[in-house]
Every structure is written in structure tokens, then in C-alpha cells.
Amino acid sequence: MTDSFWKTGAPSPRRQDLLWPSLTQALRQLGIVAVMAVVWGVLLLGYLGLTGGQPAEVMGGDSESTLAVVSPTDTPVVALPSPTPSPTPIPPTPTLVATAEPTIQETSVPGAEPSPRPTHTPVPSPTPTPSPVLPTPTQTPAPVPEALETPQVSFAADVLPVFQRRCRNCHGGEKTEEGLVLSAYPDVMTGSWNGPVIKPGNAEESYLVEMVASGKMPKKGPRLLPSEIQAIRDWIDAGALDN
Amino acid sequence: MEFINRLINALVDVHPLHSMTVHFPIALTGTALLFLVLALWRRNEALEQAAFYLITLSAVSTIVAGLTGYRDYMIRFEGDAPLVNVKIFLGVTLFGLTTVIALTRWRRSEILWRPSTMILYLSAFAGSFGLATVLGFLGGVILYGF
Numbered sequence: 447m448t449d450s451f452w453k454t455g456a457p458s459p460r461r462q463d464l465l466w467p468s469l470t471q472a473l474r475q476l477g478i479v480a481v482m483a484v485v486w487g488v489l490l491l492g493y494l495g496l497t498g499g500q501p502a503e504v505m506g507g508d509s510e511s512t513l514a515v516v517s518p519t520d521t522p523v524v525a526l527p528s529p530t531p532s533p534t535p536i537p538p539t540p541t542l543v544a545t546a547e548p549t550i551q552e553t554s555v556p557g558a559e560p561s562p563r564p565t566h567t568p569v570p571s572p573t574p575t576p577s578p579v580l581p582t583p584t585q586t587p588a589p590v591p592e593a594l595e596t597p598q599v600s601f602a603a604d605v606l607p608v609f610q611r612r613c614r615n616c617h618g619g620e621k622t623e624e625g626l627v628l629s630a631y632p633d634v635m636t637g638s639w640n641g642p643v644i645k646p647g648n649a650e651e652s653y654l655v656e657m658v659a660s661g662k663m664p665k666k667g668p669r670l671l672p673s674e675i676q677a678i679r680d681w682i683d684a685g686a687l688d689n
Numbered sequence: 690m691e692f693i694n695r696l697i698n699a700l701v702d703v704h705p706l707h708s709m710t711v712h713f714p715i716a717l718t719g720t721a722l723l724f725l726v727l728a729l730w731r732r733n734e735a736l737e738q739a740a741f742y743l744i745t746l747s748a749v750s751t752i753v754a755g756l757t758g759y760r761d762y763m764i765r766f767e768g769d770a771p772l773v774n775v776k777i778f779l780g781v782t783l784f785g786l787t788t789v790i791a792l793t794r795w796r797r798s799e800i801l802w803r804p805s806t807m808i809l810y811l812s813a814f815a816g817s818f819g820l821a822t823v824l825g826f827l828g829g830v831i832l833y834g835f
Binding site: 458459460461462464465466467468471472474475476478479483486490493494497615661666667668669 | 729731732733734735736765766767769770771774775778782802804805806807808809812816831833834
């Protein structure tokens with residue numbers, strides 16, 4: 447084959463004697479391709495097995511934040527008034543914790559579209575199973591407190607860690623993109639150069655929620671987990687208190 | 690001078706370089722495959738040569754895309770980007786495949802026109818384009834979610 451046709455301006459040569467592969471030749475080549483593809487696939491799976499596959503955040507398995515929401519030691523126990531403080535740590539019991547757990551898990555499904563919070567109807571308290579070892583005051587059947595109807599979200603415990611973990615690079619003091627600082631409660635409520643980004647009591651109309659729920663923020667790094675977004679929503683809907 | 694400084698700042702600090710450079714392997718492998726199919730259809734050696742040059746360029750651009758990708762991974766994502774393992778494996782595979790194609794074609798210029806290697810050669814081009822496409826898709830997943 448000559449390669450000077452483009453230098454001389456002559457018409458590019460054409461293969462008049464082109465031979466197509468016979469069936470045997472085609473099958474042999476396709477077999478080679480298939481074998482190589484299988485070997486490559488095995489190598490890929492082995493490589494992913496060795497390196498641990500994907501980071502947990504992609505799989506929605508960020509154990510820290512998920513446990514922070516789902517953990518049975520969280521909201522219900524805090525919400526329940528304890529008449530007598532127990533001197534010894536009480537292990538998580540399956541009594542009233544079970545009433546609040548499904549409502550929180552319902553909103554923290556990875557990949558779920560952000561939606562208005564489900565209405566929490568008063569859940570009948572389950573029959574307490576008396577523990578022969580540790581009878582605690584939390585096991586006494588009691589009417590479900592009002593606090594259980596809305597998830598108790600603390601700014602310091604639930605929301606600020608999310609800001610610090612996911613937003614501080616650009617909105618954390620050293621860098622303040624758009625004038626927004628998310629490192630302390632007063633700064634969060636002050637908002638950006640364009641005004642407040644949080645409307646207390648109305649998460650749906652809060653600009654911050656709109657940004658993180660749509661995935662426009664954070665610009666760098668993966669999106670916030672649904673559980674993290676839900677924590678921010680719950681905190682705003684509860685009045686965006688400095689708690 | 691101010692414009693030059695802003696340009697350098699934009700290229701080095703503001704814009705993620707990987708997002709710019711990844712388009713080269715995707716476009717080059719796709720065009721190479723197109724030219725190869727056209728060469729077979731038209732039985733045209735010029736098109737086949739163009740495909741060879743394009744796949745060679747795509748091998749080079751894959752190196753650039755990989756290096757800028759690693760830089761963005763370390764600087765912009767602070768080593769915490771998802772799907773990195775898969776992307777590294779696919780990227781290395783893409784570089785290896787395009788390099789092997791280019792070297793083989795360089796040593797054996799008749800590789801497309803021989804019936805015993807035609808399908809292999811064509812499949813390699815298609816595979817490299819597929820790899821580049823999947824890599825681009827995974828990049829989109831990282832940036833925009835899935």
C-alpha cells in the first residue's frame with residue numbers, strides 16, 4: 447500500500463481486491479474477541495474485589511450518617527421524658543424505639559427523590575415486652591408523646607456536621623463562595639450575599655435545600671446522601687432552631 | 690498581562706482540566722471507528738490511514754486525560770471521588786488497547802485488508818470506543834449523579 451497519495455494529490459487508492467473473511471475465519475476471530483472479553487471481565491472483577499469496589503458513598507452506605515439517623519438510641523429516647531434518671535447506661539430496647547424507626551427509614555432510602563415529609567400519624571405504641579433483666583421506665587406503656595410525630599433534629603448534632611463535612615471547603619470561613627458561611631449557626635442564618643438561604647419552617651422554599659436536593663451543590667465531590675438532605679429538611683421544618 | 694493571569698488561573702485553578710481533556714479520547718476513538726467502517730465500505734486506503742492516525746492520537750490523549758483525571762481526583766475531590774477504581778481500570782485498559790492497535794497497525798499496515806485479521810481489528814476499534822464511552826458516562830455519574 448502506498449502512503450504518498452496525499453502528498454502527490456493523486457486519487458486515493460481503492461482496494462479492488464478486497465476479500466471478506468470466510469465463515470471459519472470470522473468465527474475464529476469472534477472467538478478470540480469473546481475470550482479476550484471474558485478474560486478482561488474476570489480481571490476487572492478481580493481488580494474490583496482487591497480494591498474494595500466503590501467507595502461507600504456511591505452505594506448509599508455511608509454508615510456514619512445512616513446510623514446517625516436510624517440508630518435506635520437517637521430521637522425516641524431523647525424525646526421521652528424519663529422520670530428517674532438511670533445511673534447506669536441503658537441498652538437500646540426494642541420498645542418505643544420501634545415506633546419511630548420506620549418513619550425515619552422511610553425518608554432515608556438512598557436514591558429516593560426528595561419529597562415532602564410524610565405525614566406522621568400517631569402510631570399506636572406497641573405492646574412492651576417486659577425484660578426480665580432490666581426493667582426500665584421507658585418500657586412502661588405510655589401514650590406516644592407529641593415529639594415523636596416530628597423527627598427531633600439538632601442543628602449541632604445533625605446539621606452542622608453535614609455542613610462541616612460536605613460544605614466547609616467552599617463555605618467554611620477560609621473560602622466563602624457567594625459570601626455564604628456554613629460554619630456556625632448565625633452565619634448559616636445570615637445567608638449569602640443574595641440574602642438568606644434558609645426559611646425557618648419551610649424547607650421546600652429554602653434555597654439551600656433546593657441546591658443540595660437538586661444536586662447542584664456541592665459542586666465538588668459527590669452529592670449529599672438522602673439522609674443528610676432529610677436531616678437538613680427536618681431541621682428547617684422544625685423552625686431552624688439553634689439547638 | 691491581567692488577561693494572561695486570569696487565563697492561567699482559569700486553566701489551573703478554576704476549571705477542572707479532566708472535564709476538558711476527556712473529550713479527546715471519546716471523540717477520537719469514535720471518529721477512528723467511523724473512518725474504519727467508511728474505509729471498509731468504500732475500500733479506501735486513505736480513510737483507513739486516517740483511522741490509524743486518529744487511534745494513535747487517542748492513545749496519546751488518553752494519557753493526558755488520565756493524568757488530568759488523577760490531578761482533579763487529588764485536588765478537587767481530595768481523594769474522595771466515587772467510582773475511581775473502575776475508572777482507573779477502564780482508563781488503563783483503554784490506553785493499552787489503543788496503544789496495541791496503533792503499534793500493530795504501524796507494524797502491519799495490511800491488518801484491515803486481510804480476511805484473517807479484519808474482524809479483530811474492527812472489534813478492537815469498537816472496543817476502544819465503547820470503553821471511552823463508558824468512561825465518559827461514569828464521569829457524568831460522578832458529576833451529576835445517577
